[in-house]
Amino acid sequence: MTDLFMGPPDERGRFGDFGGRFVPEALMSACLELDEAYRDARVDETFARSLERELSLFAGRPTPVTPLERLSRRLDLRVFAKREDLAHTGSHKINNVLGQALLAQRMGKHRVIAETGAGQHGVATATAAARLGLACTVFMGEVDTKRQELNVFRMELLGATVVPVTSGSRTLKDAVNEALREWVTCVADTHYCIGSVMGPHPFPWMVREFQSVIGREAAHQLRELGVETPDVVVACVGGGSNAAGVFAGFAEGTSRLVGVEAAGGSAVGVGSPGVLHGMRSLLIQDEFGQIEEAESISAGLDYPGIGPEHAYLAARGRAEYVTAHDDEVIAALQVLSEDEGIIPALETAHAVAWLLREAGRSIAPGSTVLLNLSGRGDKDVAQVRALIRGES
Amino acid sequence: MTSLETALRRVRASGRTALVPYVMAGVTSDWTRLVEAAVHAGADAVEIGLPFSDPIMDGVVIQEAALRSLAAGTTLDSVCAELATLDVDAPLVAMTYYNVIHHYGVERAAHAFAHSSLRGAIIPDLPPEEAAPWERACAQNDVATVYLVAPSSPPARVARLAHATQGFAYAAARMAVTGSASDLGDARRVVNALRSVSDIPVYVGIGITTPDHAREAAQFADGVIVGSALMSLVLDGAGTTRVESFVRDFRRALDSTSTP
Known part of the structure; x- marks a missing residue:
């Protein structure tokens, strides 16, 4: 096989024709800042050691x-x-959130927000936030808060605030919309901890690397x-x-x-x-x-x-x-x-x-x-x- | 220079602060009458919302307007067809999200806009880095690509956006989605940053909800955009008369400060 699959995306965050960074201007600086912070962290041995330590001793x-x-x-x-x-x-959600929470800390952000569908990513984010002393808000479609009531309570036990999302279909896609809307208002001190290999560059690449x-x-x-x-x-x-x-x-x-x-x-x-x-x-x-x-x-x-x-x-x-x-x-x-x-x-x-x-x-x-x-x-x-x- | 920019520079040269109300296409069955009412009451341009299912830069009011419009079966084609029946003496500027354009095809969309009097487009989730195909299509059809500048935009990006934007530069007063704020926030700083690198007209939006805001913004900006405050009225049932008086109140406030 001559193709190298699952290497880094190109400079615009593209995997072939897919990926990129289609974000409102209000989020552009935060995405660029994250890109730089992540590129810096991934070659930093201190960061790698902290992440390995959390993954083994905590997760x-x-x-x-x-x-x-x-x-x-x-x-x-x-x-x-x-x-x-x-x-x-x-x-597996914990692998990604520990990476992103450590990165948030490294960027000097004291709060994380997240979307969640089943609640697994929300619980994982709330867990990592508790572990590292970060504030945490999770957006969850109202339909899902009912389907996964216990996970809502779990997040609350972990000290997170859960916001039921009542827009659109009230499920995962709308939770992402609402998290993005929230992020616009608080990019300076808040990291958006996306739960999957999606979103604007560098998220798809970064989350894949953490996973x-x-x-x-x-x-x-x-x-x-x-x-x-x-x-x-x-x-x-x-x-x-x-x-x-x-x-x-x-x-x-x-x-x-x-x-x-x-x-x-x-x-x-x-x-x-x-x-x-x-x-x-x-x-x-x-x-x-x-x-x-x-x-x-x-x-x-x-x-x-x-x-x-x-x-x-x-x-x-x-x-x-x-x-x-x-x-x-x-x-x-x-x-x-x-x-x-x-x-x-x-x-x-x-x-x-x-x-x-x-x-x-x-x-x-x-x-x-x-x-x-x-x-x-x-x-x-x-x-x-x-x-x-x-x-x- | 795009014809939108020529028109808007002419508004500025006349000593008038531009007033740009927003109407979500398809929000009511008589939405084109609302556009006419706004122009009759003194709008210099009108932003025409093309609804998208997932409007991440919009707050609850525009979201609701989009949902109503989509439920009524609004599409890019239906909007363009209805606009073709409209005869107003003010340029129209589309506001939508990139997937609507991408799915329709960038060249087809730019062509359709040009043939229905849409002389510019604001696509908040399409930054210049991703916009090359759209900018080319727009250039061939005299459709202006309007970019937003945010309070968080660092100087180098302000310069880049000022260079890329056509018609006017959209200065976001706040780090917020539409309809969530009600003051001028960082508007003056964003406008000044744009002024220091460009002489393109600069309009302020996101946070303008009252004629007083408009009057204040007129002291440093070339125009104001009023979206959610107007759509909120329409969602509550306001018709052409109410829309006309709402827009006229803003017009009077702006004219009370303009220097001829």
Whole structure:
């Protein structure tokens, strides 16, 4: 392979035709300041040491790679799970927020704001803010504050203020809008801690780099288990941060990279190029360029776009993006729970669902698969119970 | 020079402070009558909002106006078609978000604007760094690309934006979205920064909600933009008569300070 995938974007923050920095002038200086601060921090050993220290002593890294033995037998595959569900706060989100919170501190900002869908990123941001003594405000669509009531309370316990967003579709996309509107008013002392590989440059690149610890660790851990190159690496995709993080460890090799979107929120499947939230990427939009609402049982995948680097990987054919339906997802969550003793997040269950569907079809028997187990399902248990009992 | 800039420089040369009200296209079925009423009451140009589902620089009033307009089925084509029926003696300037233009196609959009009397466009999420294709399309169609300058813009960016903007420079009075502030904030500083690098007309927006604000801004700026305060009335049911008297109050306030 001659192409170098998952390197830095170009100077304008582009991955091919995707990415860029489409922000109002009021946010431009903050984006440029962040770009400079991040470029400076990423080559600073002191910063690297602080981040490594937080990741290991606070967040519990490295997370293990677990051979999923019963599932492997069921599917006639060799399935390994990268256990991001075991990271502090229960998902990969902590990797990114610790990086950004340390960076905020380094830039002299004493407050962070964040958007959240399922609440995982909000909880992670509130956690990192508490740990580092930063003030924290989280914007969450009103619909999601109801779907994920316990996560709202969790954030409040951690000292954060949660603002229910009542504009637009009242879900993740509107939470991002509201966070951007808030950021305009407070850029001087506040960092916007974006939760995925999206937004204006340098966010998509920076968040992928903070999440790439997943792929780096997993590649090393698989080698220790005797797997040089997995045949398949699969992860769920909303904005795409856990997928970007795990892909980063394997993009230069020959592994088949698969991102699984919610069938009702498939930016690659049904989207087209557009500009939203500071980036040019693939978006779900109508024939007039109005953004449409994504729909899924998992609040974390309810985003009508995808990170620009994923749009690029899709365009270049380096990664493929597929979908899973809500009913397959519930079934997959039950299989993983019963076979392996791991209750995955609904988001993560999308990746499991694809695996269950494709084993023996597009995945040849005996293949080695790395599943990025991006988050644990505790937050979804009440919703899943209702779905299984047919109550919603 | 774009025809928008020629017209607006002429307004300034006449000793008049320009008044630019904002009307969201499609907010009511008779929205073009509101535009006419505004011009009749003394507007020198009118900003025409083209609705977008995710307006990140707009506060609740313009958001609501956009939602109503979209619910009524407003599109770029429908706005251009309705504007073509309008005969007003003031330049019109579109205000929208880049995805609407990007999706329609930059060349087609610039062409459509030019054929419906839209002589400029304000696209707050399209900074000059990303605007090359749009600027080219606009140049071919005599559509002015208007840029905002923020209180946070450092001197080098002010110079760059002053150079890139056409028609006028939009000086944001505050670090805020539209409709969320009600005072002149940092307007004087932003205007002075622009003046030190350019002689293009400078208009103040974001925070102008009363004739008193307008009168104060007229002491240092070439024009004022009044958006959410007017749209708020329209959302509450104001018709042409009320819009006309609202705009006339601003006109009188500005004229009471202008030096011929």
